[in-house]
Amino acid sequence: xxxxxxxxxxxxxxxxxxxxxxxxxxxxxxxxxxxxxxxxxxxxxxxxxxxxxxxxxxxxxxxxxxxxxxxxxxxxxxxxxxxxxxxxxxxxxxxxxxxxxxxxxxxxxxxxxxxxxxxxxxxxxxxxxxxxxxxxxxxxxxxxxxxxxxxxxxxxxxxxxxxxxxxxxxxxxxxxxxxxxxxxxxxxxxxxxxxxxxxxxxxxxxxxxxxxxxxxxxxxxxxxxxxxxxxxxxxxxxxxxxxxxxxxxxxxxxxxxxxxxxxxxxxxxxxxxxxxxxxxxxxxxxxxxxxxxxxxxxxxxxxxxxxxxxxxxxxxxxxxxxxxxxxxxxxxxxxxxxxxxxxxxxxxxxxxxxxxxxxxxxxxxxxxxxxxxxxxxxx
Numbered sequence: 001x002x003x004x005x006x007x008x009x010x011x012x013x014x015x016x017x018x019x020x021x022x023x024x025x026x027x028x029x030x031x032x033x034x035x036x037x038x039x040x041x042x043x044x045x046x047x048x049x050x051x052x053x054x055x056x057x058x059x060x061x062x063x064x065x066x067x068x069x070x071x072x073x074x075x076x077x078x079x080x081x082x083x084x085x086x087x088x089x090x091x092x093x094x095x096x097x098x099x100x101x102x103x104x105x106x107x108x109x110x111x112x113x114x115x116x117x118x119x120x121x122x123x124x125x126x127x128x129x130x131x132x133x134x135x136x137x138x139x140x141x142x143x144x145x146x147x148x149x150x151x152x153x154x155x156x157x158x159x160x161x162x163x164x165x166x167x168x169x170x171x172x173x174x175x176x177x178x179x180x181x182x183x184x185x186x187x188x189x190x191x192x193x194x195x196x197x198x199x200x201x202x203x204x205x206x207x208x209x210x211x212x213x214x215x216x217x218x219x220x221x222x223x224x225x226x227x228x229x230x231x232x233x234x235x236x237x238x239x240x241x242x243x244x245x246x247x248x249x250x251x252x253x254x255x256x257x258x259x260x261x262x263x264x265x266x267x268x269x270x271x272x273x274x275x276x277x278x279x280x281x282x283x284x285x286x287x288x289x290x291x292x293x294x295x296x297x298x299x300x301x302x303x304x305x306x307x308x309x310x311x312x313x314x315x316x317x318x319x320x321x322x323x324x325x326x327x328x329x330x331x332x333x334x335x336x337x338x339x340x341x342x343x344x345x346x347x348x349x350x351x352x353x354x355x356x357x358x359x360x361x362x363x364x365x366x367x368x369x370x371x372x373x374x375x376x377x378x379x
Contacts, residue, residue, distance in 0.1 A: 041091035056286035122161035
């Protein structure tokens with residue numbers, strides 16, 4: 001028999017699984033790695049209004065997290081790495097060999113992009129680009145090979161296109177960053193040759209792993225096509241149908257029903273073993289948080305319609321440029337838009353919209369104080 005959850009139970013399970021507004025007591029490095037163990041990877045986005053997506057994901061889960069706390073784990077200790085998972089992401093370095101098939105597919109897809117952009121000549125200089133990086137780590141603006149090539153979006157350096165291809169393929173990685181500029185090095189110099197080989201003996205073994213990984217990233221996974229299930233192989237429903245049965249047979253996932261939905265839902269088996277509790281707390285959720293990857297599901301489950309309007313023309317926006325959903329306990333109650341923060345000594349709220357009334361004044365005040373600490377305001 002499938003376990004049937006009410007909407008309230010499903011919201012609570014999802015919130016507890018993501019360790020948001022809970023009594024987990026997560027703290028810095030140990031907390032960061034616990035979050036990564038749970039949700040597998042965090043989508044990377046370079047936009048920085050009050051922090052990048054990776055930082056905002058962590059601040060909603062870790063009380064003492066401060067802006068850019070991931071930097072040392074990424075570029076000094078290297079227990080985390082920039083790479084391709086669900087789009088561009090940050091994930092644990094130990095997972096790098098497990099995602100070899102993703103890099104293989106992504107690099108082949110990038111060849112099609114190069115063809116579409118009239119940049120296939122970039123592939124002719126990849127050995128030269130790699131040789132330059134072998135001499136010493138390089139930023140893109142330090143490599144000038146092949147000139148530029150015009151395409152429908154303007155023109156681009158062929159050497160930059162070659163760098164992208166080498167990165168997607170896993171030949172090079174990010175040694176450091178200067179703002180959004182990446183300094184590249186050979187991947188073996190960053191994580192060692194022993195960390196590069198895939199452990200999977202077949203493509204089928206990888207697909208099983210990758211689908212389970214995505215279910216873990218979501219917490220509750222709806223078997224319906226969408227961006228939440230993008231990626232090699234698992235974006236195809238017939239493949240998912242086959243491998244979901246395999247995961248079920250191995251007791252790695254459980255199928256559940258949620259009232260009001262006809263879709264098939266799956267949770268990782270560890271979601272049945274949650275002992276944490278939801279507390280009286282508010283968190284600000286970033287637009288690309290794993291929690292809300294499946295927007296249509298979130299809309300219905302929480303009765304909360306949220307759209308990211310960054311790329312929406314100003315005149316067509318309902319709310320604002322970079323608006324964060326407000327989660328109180330296990331309910332979305334509104335939206336908040338902060339002014340862009342650039343080392344000022346005050347947290348400024350541009351707009352706030354509340355959809356629901358609740359006894360939340362103390363929780364909201366505490367959330368703003370915590371957000372100030374995250375941004376290192378008044379230090």
